[in-house]
């Protein structure tokens with residue numbers, strides 16, 4: 001009998017729990033540790049922030065799902081992982097021991113790295129549903145008294161897609177409210193060019209997103225390092241190749257939302273051998289930590305090096321499809337170990353993404369995620385918005401029902417001929 005513990009009940013943690021159930025032997029036990037009993041569909045947060053969704057539309061109560069699937073769900077959160085003792089210390093002081101641990105704790109949001117930055121200071125956030133609700137209250141107040149608006153992502157950020165989505169969704173909503181003519185908009189980003197996305201672009205995302213911004217009169221500042229934020233102004237340095245300050249801007253705003261840099265959560269940060277200096281979990285090609293081989297990691301908490309040098313630090317995004325490929329590989333590998341076989345599944349880390357603009361959007365496929373690529377495709381159209389709404393409904397139904405391998409997803413991927421982009425690659429000569 002083995003104890004398998006999954007830490008983090010977000011996208012990766014919930015999905016890997018569902019897939020592990022199919023891999024377990026009779027008598028094996030699965031524990032899922034979250035910080036609450038609610039799963040939040042993070043990609044819908046931009047819609048919460050403009051009032052197109054409410055919390056109850058994007059949240060799933062995991063307690064009933066876990067009970068049905070015989071997963072022990074603990075909702076008090078973890079204080080610390082102790083790999084040498086193979087145990088997770090909980091916030092209530094108790095401990096849970098494991099034979100195998102999957103870390104899926106997502107990001108810690110590093111707002112504190114810039115003075116005046118974040119939802120407890122002068123800017124809004126859409127990273128959590130609670131933040132997005134607060135951003136919505138602020139947006140309604142802004143609409144009663146419109147002014148300049150700033151959206152973007154700061155130095156060290158890795159999650160750029162939602163910043164573009166939010167800028168363009170806000171623009172759509174402001175036009176619908178007939179307020180757009182009173183709102184100068186600026187996109188401030190650490191990326192070296194518009195559409196870089198932390199991926200050195202995908203297909204012609206540079207051209208597609210620049211064109212979208214030009215058509216919608218959104219100005220931009222790239223290579224941006226935000227040095228401080230006050231209640232009405234953002235101090236932004238534009239950095240040249242080599243690191244010198246090329247220009248300094250004071251950007252006025254009445255409403256601002258910028259994605260922060262991410263780092264590993266406190267429960268794992270600083271654990272020797274487990275994480276890098278920024279707190280992200282070190283993994284090998286099987287998603288397994290080299291120092292503690294009974295620990296696997298998936299999702300945003302995984303350490304991935306940047307695509308290349310940029311004047312301002314820019315991280316690599318860990319998108320949903322890519323995370324699902326990690327999930328499938330980890331479930332397969334733990335399943336193999338439980339059966340006494342070596343690990344053999346490597347995730348593809350391919351990216352398939354839908355970025356919604358409220359009335360259209362951009363879709364892209366990157367295989368592999370890091371260029372040069374075999375598939376490097378991006379396109380825009382009204383269908384992307386409809387596809388994203390459809391995907392939200394489908395995905396929330398999948399979490400509510402606890403399905404791990406639904407027919408719909410297989411069918412869709414087959415239709416698009418991208419099924420192989422997600423399936424793990426299986427070694428013919430597996431490693432111990």
Ligand code: FAD
Pocket residue numbers: 007008009010011012013033034035036042043044045046077078079104105106107126127159161162265267298299300301318319320321323352353354
């Ligand atoms: P999360 O889903 O963030 O889950 C981490 C979980 O760990 C959380 O529930 C947290 O409470 C829990 N946790 C943290 N610390 C502890 C602890 N000490 N103890 C117990 N639990 C803990 N990707 C796409 O492909 N498409 C999109 O449209 C898209 N939109 C996005 C929009 C936004 C605003 C953001 C921020 C990201 C988006 N992403 C998108 C990227 C990515 O898919 C999501 O961030 C996804 O939720 C990441 O999954 P994860 O499992 O790594 O982390």
